[in-house]
Amino acid sequence: xxxxxxxxxxxxxxxxxxxxxxxxxxxxxxxxxxxxxxxxxxxxxxxxxxxxxxxxxxxxxxxxxxxxxxxxxxxxxxxxxxxxxxxxxxxxxxxxxxxxxxxxxxxxxxxxxxxxxxxxxxxxxxxxxxxxxxxxxxxxxxxxxxxxxxxxxxxxxxxxxxxxxxxxxxxxxxxxxxxxxxxxxxxxxxxxxxxxxxxxxxxxxxxxxxxxxxxxxxxxxxxxxxxxxxxxxxxxxxxxxxxxxxxxxxxxxxxxxxxxxxxxxxxxxxxxxxxxxxxxxxxxxxxxxxxxxxxxxxx
Numbered sequence: 001x002x003x004x005x006x007x008x009x010x011x012x013x014x015x016x017x018x019x020x021x022x023x024x025x026x027x028x029x030x031x032x033x034x035x036x037x038x039x040x041x042x043x044x045x046x047x048x049x050x051x052x053x054x055x056x057x058x059x060x061x062x063x064x065x066x067x068x069x070x071x072x073x074x075x076x077x078x079x080x081x082x083x084x085x086x087x088x089x090x091x092x093x094x095x096x097x098x099x100x101x102x103x104x105x106x107x108x109x110x111x112x113x114x115x116x117x118x119x120x121x122x123x124x125x126x127x128x129x130x131x132x133x134x135x136x137x138x139x140x141x142x143x144x145x146x147x148x149x150x151x152x153x154x155x156x157x158x159x160x161x162x163x164x165x166x167x168x169x170x171x172x173x174x175x176x177x178x179x180x181x182x183x184x185x186x187x188x189x190x191x192x193x194x195x196x197x198x199x200x201x202x203x204x205x206x207x208x209x210x211x212x213x214x215x216x217x218x219x220x221x222x223x224x225x226x227x228x229x230x231x232x233x234x235x236x237x238x239x240x241x242x243x244x245x246x247x248x249x250x251x252x253x254x255x256x257x258x259x260x261x262x263x264x265x266x267x268x269x270x271x272x273x274x275x276x277x278x279x280x281x282x283x284x285x286x287x288x289x290x291x292x293x294x295x296x297x298x299x
Contacts, residue, residue, distance in 0.1 A: 001258060002104040002153060002217050004126040005117035008271065011124045011260070015275075015282050018254065025284075026251035030237070031100035031221055033246040034204055039211065043098070046203035053161045053168065054198065057175045067182055069175075069195050099204040099220040100248045104128065104153060106215040111294050113214070114263055121265035121296055127258045132217060156216040159209045167205060174198055221250055259288035264296045 006014075017028035034043045058068045107113055114121045132153050154167065161168050178186070178194045204220035223234070237245050260275075262268055268291045279287050 001127045002130045005113045007119040007123040028249045030247040031102045031250045034099045036245045046206035049206045050202045102219040104217045121263045123263045125261040129256045153217045158212040261290045264292040264294040
């Protein structure tokens, strides 16, 4: 399982969002623009580790220095002031390249996770089937279109990308393809496209060691350059501090939800009863509701 900690109000919104999904069988999650996550170094730190990994891969593959991706970014002062002034990140490509993220954890019923993300223990923990490193499942709609029946998550790496990891191997394979295209006379536009892909694949999944105790896994999605299907429209919300947060809607099938744990400070009987009424109204099946085993008193 992977676990998503959130407030009861957010869960209410997710249950009500089912009727807004394409086939009334998905929760519509809000994936947050990566520059607006809790970690102020989010994406910046990821780029730094990504560039270090990229240089090692380029060296292993023997790519000549003037054709290396890392030459273009190694000397950038990766900090918030630079990001705000750099057109690559904040202006020209913000809509197209920056990932939007949904966070999960491998920790079930964890007190630190309840306190940090589960509304101080009054929220919920949603348990989803773990699809890491597994092929996505599809089903066919009445119109004959294939759609996902599962969702893809990937582990977050802390302080470095391990050489034996799926992420390292994926980056290695992409740079290897890049080298082959160089030999075929790669255009500079293609080089930019390769670099964008490498950043999108890696930077959302790298964080500092200070967050290692969260055991995070993520869904990361970018809008991309193809706006024809209009599926990924940027929307905006305000957080409790009054800041505007960009997000996109990402559908996760109800069938992937195994059960929900109510936080140690919630009123189990009344909340359970309310969710039963909500599932009758918005969902086809009942949700398995459980209560936290964490012993915690909030004075």
